[in-house]
Amino acid sequence: MHIPIKNVGADRLVDPFQREYYYLRLSITDVCNFRCNYCLPNGYQPETHKSSFLSLDEIRRVAKAFAAMGTEKVRLTGGEPTLRKDFLAIAETISSIENIRNVALTTNGYRMARDVEAWKKAGITSLNVSVDSLDPRMFHTITGENKFHEIMRGIDRAFEVGYHKVKVNSVLMKGLNAHEFERFLDWVKDKPIQMRFIELMQTGDMDSFFDKYHLSGEVLAQKLLQQGWELQSKGRSDGPAKVFRHADYMGEIGLIMPYEKNFCASCNRLRVSAKGKLHLCLFGEEGVDLRDLLQSDEQQLLLQARLFSALQGKREHHYLHIGDSGVRSNLSTIGG
Numbered sequence: 001m002h003i004p005i006k007n008v009g010a011d012r013l014v015d016p017f018q019r020e021y022y023y024l025r026l027s028i029t030d031v032c033n034f035r036c037n038y039c040l041p042n043g044y045q046p047e048t049h050k051s052s053f054l055s056l057d058e059i060r061r062v063a064k065a066f067a068a069m070g071t072e073k074v075r076l077t078g079g080e081p082t083l084r085k086d087f088l089a090i091a092e093t094i095s096s097i098e099n100i101r102n103v104a105l106t107t108n109g110y111r112m113a114r115d116v117e118a119w120k121k122a123g124i125t126s127l128n129v130s131v132d133s134l135d136p137r138m139f140h141t142i143t144g145e146n147k148f149h150e151i152m153r154g155i156d157r158a159f160e161v162g163y164h165k166v167k168v169n170s171v172l173m174k175g176l177n178a179h180e181f182e183r184f185l186d187w188v189k190d191k192p193i194q195m196r197f198i199e200l201m202q203t204g205d206m207d208s209f210f211d212k213y214h215l216s217g218e219v220l221a222q223k224l225l226q227q228g229w230e231l232q233s234k235g236r237s238d239g240p241a242k243v244f245r246h247a248d249y250m251g252e253i254g255l256i257m258p259y260e261k262n263f264c265a266s267c268n269r270l271r272v273s274a275k276g277k278l279h280l281c282l283f284g285e286e287g288v289d290l291r292d293l294l295q296s297d298e299q300q301l302l303l304q305a306r307l308f309s310a311l312q313g314k315r316e317h318h319y320l321h322i323g324d325s326g327v328r329s330n331l332s333t334i335g336g
């Protein structure tokens, strides 16, 4: 069956609130080798009746359909995306798709020192690496892995192979790593690093963890403003961080504050899980299966029509402020 896309208005990804989607967060595996206490405290647990993760061809088809509808940036995430054996082929494939200008990666950095040069050659244009602490022991406590020095070597290596900027993610938690805030600021004084502090988000797997460790990003924003940091404006395919700059610092600071009022007003991103479900929001719904329309190149227009029609059901915002994280038990199955 042929669906005339133009006639159903499905050529751009626009939702009922007139938000347009330029940014696809594509999870390519649920598997992870870390055990971050806020994400997978017991490590990745393989499913007994597991369906496989999207193949390279399926990934190419989904990215092509999004690109045809205005997507200009694809972020590879997971689980730990770099654990996939065909990771380089995935990066190369996506970076060769017309209209995709930015192929970004979010990683725990485990393979970075060894592989970052190959990532660059394969077309990864920007790197976000998670570093929850600058203290090797605290890093181990939070992530379950004693890999701090290796990750730091990976960041140095990224600059050596030609990345001009690296973004570093840290979930700041009360009584754990929150006291490192100033230390992180000092760390980026002479480095082209955008240091991002992510507010802990409540997920279904958490019981008292959230109440015990959650730290409001608003407090950090006030501190930055008092210290002379200035808020910068954003581009249309930028993520949700509020970015601050300071004349005395080479690095930047980004604050990701999902509990802030109006956080979702500028939502510009959609997600596809490693098993091929479209998720309209990081929180909330079960997802819309796309896999049956990823089996041949000829299905692209049908796929686009499904994407557009699903998008019309997108909610205006998440319901985290009333403690509702929907079906999301942790963020590793959707890539954050």
Ligand SMILES: Nc1nc2c(ncn2[C@@H]2O[C@H](COP(=O)(O)OP(=O)(O)OP(=O)(O)O)[C@@H](O)[C@H]2O)c(=O)[nH]1
Pocket (backbone or CB within 6 Å): 075, 077, 104, 106, 128, 167, 169, 198, 201, 237, 238, 239, 240, 241, 256, 258, 267, 269, 282, 331, 335, 336
């Ligand atoms: N609540 C919420 N959190 C998000 C959203 N997008 C990203 N995040 C969180 O922001 C954190 C950092 O995300 P990254 O994968 O580094 O990417 P990003 O900051 O969105 O993207 P860039 O601006 O391209 O660097 C992760 O913990 C995500 O879970 C979103 O739409 N909603």
Ligand SMILES: C[S@@+](CC[C@H](N)C(=O)[O-])C[C@H]1O[C@@H](n2cnc3c(N)ncnc32)[C@H](O)[C@@H]1O
Pocket (backbone or CB within 6 Å): 032, 038, 039, 077, 078, 079, 080, 081, 106, 107, 108, 128, 129, 130, 169, 170, 171, 198, 199, 200, 201, 202, 203, 330, 331, 332, 335, 336
């Ligand atoms: C799910 S991970 C996937 C990519 C990669 N494994 C990594 O850690 O960078 C993406 C981001 O989500 C963040 N994250 C995971 N669970 C979170 C939570 N409950 N609250 C806030 N951020 C979270 C992580 O810190 C990481 O920066």
Ligand code: SF4
Pocket (backbone or CB within 6 Å): 032, 033, 034, 035, 036, 039, 040, 078, 079, 080, 108, 130, 331, 332
């Ligand atoms: S945050 Fe990333 S590295 Fe840590 S457990 Fe989750 S998926 Fe793995």
Ligand code: SF4
Pocket (backbone or CB within 6 Å): 240, 258, 263, 264, 266, 267, 268, 269, 280, 281, 282, 283, 315, 316, 317, 318
């Ligand atoms: S929580 Fe949902 S609606 Fe809000 S910014 Fe994130 S993906 Fe968009």
